[in-house]
Amino acid sequence: AKIVSKWRVRNRISTLEWPAVSPDLSPTENVWDLLDRKVRRRYPRPRNADELWAALKEEWGNITWKVCQKLTDSMKSRVEACIKARGGATHY
Template sequence: MHDNARCHTALIVRDYLQEVGIPVMRWPARSPDLNPIEHLWDELKRRVRARDPAPTTLQDLQDAVVAEWDNIPQETVVTLIRSMRERMEAVIRARGGNTTF
């Protein structure tokens, strides 16, 4: 599952996925709202940006990302997954456009 970013829809990528037998879900043209990992990435970014002191080196950043990823409660992931039906319905109502969900 991926959005319609150019790197995902390039002919070479589509050919490769077809060649190795990886099915690709149809995706609304302008909506990232169906991919729960995007919302998890947002949560991770907020947590890393809120750190005090902020990471100042690449190693500090890597350590912060790993630590914050480990600190995201499993319930957050479960909530995102359980929200998928409502997210899909919102995208349908928005005719494939972005939602406020």
């Protein structure tokens, strides 16, 4: 939005270059990976879409607040690593 850009310049607010669709800056990707691993470890594995949906909902409910907080807390380090890598790949 142009009005926001003008306001930002007028108020000397700097911005970061944000890599498009960067998994490094998306803790959600870590949550999906965690869910994927948990569902794949199930025995028996889900055999159809309904069982998969049920397994995903159950595993989603098992994710602790502590895990979510850890991912949120990692954002500062993620952004710093992205800046250091100049938008390239990081270890996240």
